[in-house]
Amino acid sequence: MADFEAVLDALYNAVLDGNAPAxxxxxxxxxDGGAAVETILYDAMIPGMNxxxxxxxxxEYFVPEMLVSANAMKGGMELLQPLLELSDVKPIAKVVMGTVRGDVHDIxxxxxxxxxxxxxxxxxxLGVNVPPEKFIxxxxxxAAIVGMSALLTTTMPNMKVTIDAFTAAGLRDRVKIIVGGAPVTEEFxxxxxxDGYGANANQAVTVAKTLLGVPV
Ligand code: B12
Structure with missing residues (x-):
C-alpha cells in the first residue's frame, strides 16, 4: 500500500468531497494495510467532517454538500463496525442511545x-429526533446508561427536557445519563x-465505564 499518510489524506479529501465510493x-x-480504527477516524474522517x-x-458549502459528505463518512464507518464487534462476550451493561428531539445529526x-x-x-x-418518552x-x-447526542445549539435544551422527564417518571435514580455532541460541554x-459528558467516542466508553464502576 502507498504510505499511510497519503491514504489518510486521500480519505480526508474523499469525505470533504462527498465521494462515497472513494x-x-x-x-x-x-x-487491509493494518491501520487502527482510531487512526482512520481521528486522522482522516473526523477532520474531514470538521x-x-x-x-x-x-x-462555501450548503446542506446538500454536508449531506453527501455525511454519506461518504457513513460508508467508511460501516466497514469499521465489524472490526469492533466482540462475539460471545457477556455485555457489560445495556445502553440506550439517541439523538435528541429536533436533531437529525447521527454520525x-x-x-x-x-x-x-x-x-x-x-x-x-433509538436513532435521531428521539422524544423524551421514547428514551424513557x-x-x-x-438500561444502566442513557446516552444523548445533540449537534445544534437549538436542540441542546432537549437534553434537559429529557432528563427532567426521567425525573418526572420516577426513573432518574435508576439510570446514569451521559451527553455529548460538538456544542455540548462539561459545564452544560x-x-x-x-451524570457524565464525553467529548468524543472514546470518552463515551470511559465515562460510561467510570459511572458503572467498571475498570477503564
Ligand atoms: C454533517 C452535518 C449535517 C448533516 C447531518 C447528516 C447526519 N446523518 O448526521 C445534515 C446535512 C443533515 C445537517 C443538517 C443541518 N445542520 Co448540520 N452539520 C453537519 C456537520 C458538517 C458535521 C457533523 C458531524 O457529523 N461531525 C462529526 C462527528 C464525528 O462529530 P460529533 O457529532 O461532534 O461527534 C463526536 C463527539 O461530539 C462525541 N459525541 C457525539 N454524540 C455523543 C453522545 C454521547 C453520549 C457522547 C458521550 C459523545 C458523543 O463523539 C463523536 C466522535 O468523536 C456539522 C459541523 C461540525 N463540525 O460539527 C454541521 C452543523 C452541526 N450543522 C449545523 C446546521 C446549522 C444544520 C442545519 C440547521 C442546516 C439547515 N439550514 O438546514 C440542519 C439541521 C437539521 C436538524 N434538524 O438536525 C450547524 C449547527 C450550528 C449551531 N450553532 O447549532 C453546524 C455546526 C455547521 C456550522 N458550522 O454551522 N448537518
Whole structure:
C-alpha cells in the first residue's frame, strides 16, 4: 500500500468531497494495510467532517454538500463496525442511545455507539429526533446508561427536557445519563443534571465505564 499518510489524506479529501465510493475504497485499503480504527477516524474522517462544517459556516458549502459528505463518512464507518464487534462476550451493561428531539445529526452518535459496542456494551440505538418518552420507554427495560447526542445549539435544551422527564417518571435514580455532541460541554452537562459528558467516542466508553464502576 502507498504510505499511510497519503491514504489518510486521500480519505480526508474523499469525505470533504462527498465521494462515497472513494471513501469506502480508501477505508478498506487502510484496514487491509493494518491501520487502527482510531487512526482512520481521528486522522482522516473526523477532520474531514470538521472541515465540511467550517466550509458550511463560511458559506462555501450548503446542506446538500454536508449531506453527501455525511454519506461518504457513513460508508467508511460501516466497514469499521465489524472490526469492533466482540462475539460471545457477556455485555457489560445495556445502553440506550439517541439523538435528541429536533436533531437529525447521527454520525457522532453512531461513532459513540460503535466504540461502546466494541468495548462490550449492549447498545440499543433509538436513532435521531428521539422524544423524551421514547428514551424513557427504551430505558425502562433494564438500561444502566442513557446516552444523548445533540449537534445544534437549538436542540441542546432537549437534553434537559429529557432528563427532567426521567425525573418526572420516577426513573432518574435508576439510570446514569451521559451527553455529548460538538456544542455540548462539561459545564452544560453539569448544569442540566447529567451524570457524565464525553467529548468524543472514546470518552463515551470511559465515562460510561467510570459511572458503572467498571475498570477503564
Ligand atoms: C454533517 C452535518 C449535517 C448533516 C447531518 C447528516 C447526519 N446523518 O448526521 C445534515 C446535512 C443533515 C445537517 C443538517 C443541518 N445542520 Co448540520 N452539520 C453537519 C456537520 C458538517 C458535521 C457533523 C458531524 O457529523 N461531525 C462529526 C462527528 C464525528 O462529530 P460529533 O457529532 O461532534 O461527534 C463526536 C463527539 O461530539 C462525541 N459525541 C457525539 N454524540 C455523543 C453522545 C454521547 C453520549 C457522547 C458521550 C459523545 C458523543 O463523539 C463523536 C466522535 O468523536 C456539522 C459541523 C461540525 N463540525 O460539527 C454541521 C452543523 C452541526 N450543522 C449545523 C446546521 C446549522 C444544520 C442545519 C440547521 C442546516 C439547515 N439550514 O438546514 C440542519 C439541521 C437539521 C436538524 N434538524 O438536525 C450547524 C449547527 C450550528 C449551531 N450553532 O447549532 C453546524 C455546526 C455547521 C456550522 N458550522 O454551522 N448537518
Amino acid at each position: 471513501a469506502k475504497k480508501l477505508t478498506q485499503e487502510l484496514i 472541515e465540511v462544517g467550517r466550509l458550511f459556516e463560511q458559506g 457522532g452518535k453512531n461513532l459513540a455507539i460503535m466504540m461502546m459496542k466494541g468495548a462490550g456494551f449492549q447498545v440499543i440505538d 420507554e427504551a430505558a425502562s427495560d433494564g 452537562a453539569i448544569e442540566i443534571g447529567a
